[in-house]
Amino acid sequence: MQPVKVGLLGLGTVGGGTISVLKRNAEEIARRAGRGIIVTHASARDLDKPRQFPLDGIEILTDPFAVVNHPDVEIVAELIGGTEPARELVLQAIRNGKHVVTANKALIAIHGNEIFEAATREGVIVAFEAAVAGGIPIIKAIREGLAGNTISSVAGIINGTTNFILTAMREQARSFDDVLAEAQALGYAEANPAIDVEGIDAAHKLTILAAIAFGIPLQFDKVYIEGITDITIEDIGFAERFGYRIKHLGIARRMPEGVELRVHPTLIPERRLIANVDGVRNAVLVVGDAVGPTIYYGAGAGADPTASAVVADLVDIVRAFTTDPGNRVPHLAFQSDALSSEEILPMEEISTAYYLRMQAVDRPGVLADVTRILGELGISIEAILQREPVEGAKFVPVIILTQAVKEKNMNQAIKQLEALEHINGTVMRIRMDPLA
Ligand code: HSE
DSSP states (O other), X not given: OXXXXXXXXXOSHHHHHHHHHXXXXXXXXXXXXXSOEEEEEEEOSOTTSOOSSOOTTOEEESOHHXXXXXXXOOEEEEOSOSSTTHHHHHHHHHHTTXXXXXXXXXXXXXXXXXXXXXXXXXXXXXXXXXXXXXXXXXXXXXXXXXXXXXXXXXXXXXXXXXHHHHHHHHHHOOOHHHHHHHHHHTTOSOSSTHHHHTTHHHHHHHHHHHHHHHTOOOOGGGOEEOOSTTOOHHXXXXXXXXXXXXXXXXXXXXXXXXXXXXXXXXXXXXXXXXXXXXXXXEEEEEEXXXXXXXXXXXXXXXXXXXXXXXXXXXXXXXXXXXXXXXXXXXXXXXXXXXXXXXXXXXXXXXXXXXXXXXXXXXXXXXXXXXXXXXXHXXXXXXXXXXXXXXXXXXXXXXXXXXXXXXXXXXXXXXXHHHHSTXXXXXXXXXXXXXXX
């Protein structure tokens, strides 16, 4: 049988990885899919750019629409990222009756509802395993492996770049900017790395995970998003003194009042497996009522790991070529007419414990003022630490760990603390989660 012909959009980190993995493992892949899978066409903005992967046998075009519209191309792999022109390219591929593989989390999180509707109408598959957690087959695990469960939560490290940065800050006390530059050089970061460090990439991925875990529509605009740019080496050190690690987490949790969807730095107990997931690795904890807690771990970014997921999707599509579209695995795990409208909770209504760090004047009565404000708002203190003053310094750091309280009460407390005469500047707040 003839090999299946793939048109690849984008020859960056993931495109290059996909070409390399398809070549390297061609035989194994054909044994699995029942046919060979080859890239016959590709698009790239710059045809002259030197590349480290083999391009023989591939017709390279500058216009991605020429690939999408090429009659020989059977599957389009969209690996350019960003929402436009990726959205229009994917919709055009669908209109042309071609199946699509994409690694584009922003595209799926923001335009997935529209894209899946179009794909279902045309009877084609849009596969997106590579969009979440790089090489970890988390989409397949939740959508298919856990299909017998009612899933109560999905939480974990879903951005490799931020985990790489936080790990190097903790282990090597390296500066944020220095480590970010290394993550960029290694091909982990997005074209605009602010998307990583400000938490947006993790929010895209969390949107997708929540949809396939709970059977809700993709609702990126409802995710609470905070990045890691305010985290200091000092905070990482204080967290360690209390037995915690700071990780950038995505958390989607079903509560009786509604669904929590949030992305932010989080203190987690250092004995948890996820607290020990370092570098570019991702890990996702999924809790189902039948299976209990399960953890998925592996490389969350990089050329070959992401290509591993892209190629798995290509194999899946080839195997499904002749299946009746109505009998395929639904794009978002649940039948599209069976999605639930569970409310997404606003951040103010969510309860967590908190780590607070403030700069206080070292004088009697200051701590009493701080604890009075917390007490009046019903906030219980779990632990408190005041660092010995450094000679000549005007302020001493005070760190407080609280018990769980609604975010709106904590917002009020922080406002009052920052208004105290003997508290300098802003209060640093990091949420805590037992991940139990
Ligand atoms: N920039 C992303 C990350 C790439 O660092 O996780 C993988 O999606």
